[in-house]
Amino acid sequence: MRRATLTLAISQLVSWGVLFYGFAVTSSAIRDDTGWSEGLVSGAFALGLLIAGLGAPPVARGLARHDPRIVLTAGSLLGLLGMLGFAGAPTPIALYLAWIVIGAAMAITLYEPAMAVLVALDPARRYRTLTVVTVAGGLASTVFAPLGAWLVDELGWRQALAVLGIGGGLFTALLHSVVLPAPHAHRTDTQVSHQAAPTFDRPLRRLRDAVILEQAAMIATTAYLIALLVEEGVALATASAALAVMGLGKVGGRLLLLGPIGRRSLTLLATIATVVQLAGLALPLAITASWILFPTMFVVGAASGATTVLRPLLVVDLVGAAPFAATNARIQRTSTFARAAAPLVLGVAVSAFGWSIAWGACLAAFALAAERYVALGRSRHH
Numbered sequence: 001m002r003r004a005t006l007t008l009a010i011s012q013l014v015s016w017g018v019l020f021y022g023f024a025v026t027s028s029a030i031r032d033d034t035g036w037s038e039g040l041v042s043g044a045f046a047l048g049l050l051i052a053g054l055g056a057p058p059v060a061r062g063l064a065r066h067d068p069r070i071v072l073t074a075g076s077l078l079g080l081l082g083m084l085g086f087a088g089a090p091t092p093i094a095l096y097l098a099w100i101v102i103g104a105a106m107a108i109t110l111y112e113p114a115m116a117v118l119v120a121l122d123p124a125r126r127y128r129t130l131t132v133v134t135v136a137g138g139l140a141s142t143v144f145a146p147l148g149a150w151l152v153d154e155l156g157w158r159q160a161l162a163v164l165g166i167g168g169g170l171f172t173a174l175l176h177s178v179v180l181p182a183p184h185a186h187r188t189d190t191q192v193s194h195q196a197a198p199t200f201d202r203p204l205r206r207l208r209d210a211v212i213l214e215q216a217a218m219i220a221t222t223a224y225l226i227a228l229l230v231e232e233g234v235a236l237a238t239a240s241a242a243l244a245v246m247g248l249g250k251v252g253g254r255l256l257l258l259g260p261i262g263r264r265s266l267t268l269l270a271t272i273a274t275v276v277q278l279a280g281l282a283l284p285l286a287i288t289a290s291w292i293l294f295p296t297m298f299v300v301g302a303a304s305g306a307t308t309v310l311r312p313l314l315v316v317d318l319v320g321a322a323p324f325a326a327t328n329a330r331i332q333r334t335s336t337f338a339r340a341a342a343p344l345v346l347g348v349a350v351s352a353f354g355w356s357i358a359w360g361a362c363l364a365a366f367a368l369a370a371e372r373y374v375a376l377g378r379s380r381h382h
Contacts, residue, residue, distance in 0.1 A: 001121060005129045007180045008114040009136035011072070011172045015109045016137045017144030018168035019079055019102055022086070022161055024141075024223055025148035025240060028230060029157040040092055042347030044099040045223060046340045051103025052110070053336025059107050060116060060329035068117045069180050075108025076173035083165020087158045109172065111137060112332055115312050116325035126316060131254050131309050138250030138305045141222075141243050149240040197326040198319055203379045204327070207314055210372035212335040214274055217365035218304055220342035221281050222246075225297075228355055232288045242297045249301020254309050256302070266317065267377030270310045271370050276303035278366035285359055314376075 023045050030041055062071050082105050085098030107113075111134065118129040144164075151160035200208065225246070229239035253273070256262065261269070280300035284293065312328060319327045342362075349358035 001125065001129070003179075003181050004121060005118060005132050007175050008118065009133045011076075011109065011175045012111065012114055012133055012137040013140050013143065014168045014172050015076075015079065015106075016140035017147075018083060018164045019106050019109070021141055021144045021148060021243075022083065022164050024226060024243065025145055026152055026157040026161060027223070028227055028236070029152050033157065036092060036095075038347040038351050039344065041095075042223070042343045044092075044095045046342070046344035047096055048099035048103035048106060048340075049219065049343070050336055050340030051100055052106035053332050053339060055104055055107030056112055056329040056332040056336075057326070059113055060325045063113055063116055063120075063325065067182065068113070069176055069182065071108060072113065072117075072176035072180070073173050075105050075113070076169050076176055078102075079105035079109060079172070080165050080169025083161055083169065087161035087165060111308070111312075112325075112328060115328070119312075119316065119321055119324050126313065126321070128258070130312055131258055134305065134308045135251050135254045138247055138254060138301070138308070141247030142245075142251075143247075145226075145240045145244040145247065146237075149236060197323050197330045200330075203318055203376055204331075206372050206376040206379060207311075207318065208331050208334055210270070210274075210369045210376065211311055211331055212338045213365045213369035213372065214277075214307060215335055216338040216342035217362045217369065218277065218307075219339050220346040221359070221362050222304075223343045224346055224350075225281075225284070228284055228359065229288060229293075231355060232284060234288050234293075238290060242293055245294050246297045246301035246304070249298035249303075250305030250308070251301075252298070253302030253305035257306060257309050265377060266310055266314050267373050270307055270314065271373040271377070273303040273306045273310065274366055274370040274373060276300065277307075278363050278370070281359075281366070282363055285356055 027041055027045075030036065031038060059071065078101055082098050082101030082103075085094065085101060089095040089098055114133050115130055118133065119126050148160060148164065151163055154160075155163065198204075222243070225243055226236070226239040229242060230236060234242075257269075277300055280296050280303070283296050287293065312324070315328050315331065316324050346358050346362065349361060
């Protein structure tokens with residue numbers, strides 16, 4: 001179990017760093033070099049997120065029917081191809097086609113399939129294994145935001161994406177195909193069989209709504225944090241460092257859940273974490289001084305990191321381990337359009353209304369998510 005957890009943790013670090021943060025660190029350079037609009041570029045990223053969400057249920061079924069090593073390796077190779085297409089895209093159409101492929105790779109390689117594999121192997125250890133995997137994923141921005149920014153400065157955005165895509169794709173393919181143990185190598189008495197998702201009752205619907213709002217707001221603000229800071233006069237290197245600090249915070253937030261704090265009510269923790277994200281991400285609209293920006297982004301990252309662990313734990317608590325993969329995939333599919341549209345809507349809103357109004361809409365989404373978590377907590381106590 002340790003080998004599987006460590007392997008998937010490393011693959012999450014690299015996959016998130018390449019497939020997600022590759023866009024974050026190159027979006028400004030892409031617009032400057034090509035002349036493509038904010039909405040056009042963000043639309044490709046939104047399409048990728050849409051494909052990733054729609055692909056969640058088929059991937060869950062694939063993991064139930066096939067060796068996870070085959071499924072995850074295919075995702076790594078798809079990511080490699082998609083990133084090469086992204087790097088070489090000569091037209092917007094080619095850019096969007098590349099992001100269809102990247103979106104499919106995201107569905108197969110990011111948190112949800114890794115969590116499904118680990119929960120099925122040993123549900124009793126889910127707190128520790130999911131925390132370890134998400135801690136590693138949280139480090140992705142810390143490692144790849146500065147690395148990506150350096151590659152862009154040294155090589156240009158196209159070559160930077162090619163280097164990230166080839167290196168990340170081959171490395172994670174090796175991890176998934178060779179290093180990740182086969183399911184039969186683990187104790188069979190701890191494993192559960194995948195089951196279909198139950199009917200969504202009121203608590204599941206409240207959790208789904210909270211996830212939709214919180215994920216959409218966080219994905220949009222993460223994707224555009226660097227662009228906002230640059231617009232506010234912050235140097236690209238400093239803005240990338242702020243995103244990297246947020247990644248460190250994610251690690252801290254997830255590690256906190258392993259201690260006494262993690263034994264408190266999951267809905268209470270999710271509510272607090274969402275409110276903290278709201279408050280912290282409001283700051284860059286008014287203050288961008290490094291001495292306050294960096295610690296604030298660390299705290300925001302801690303809150304975001306905690307919710308990444310809390311969401312699947314809430315699903316397991318509501319439905320159990322066997323239907324977890326199907327239920328979690330269904331929630332992801334339901335939230336797909338909101339998560340995919342969020343960066344696009346933010347990009348278009350920035351062009352139409354300016355940063356203050358556009359960013360404020362994201363903050364409002366965090367507030368609504370917090371209210372849904374409160375409602376979920378009340379329904380679980382009745």
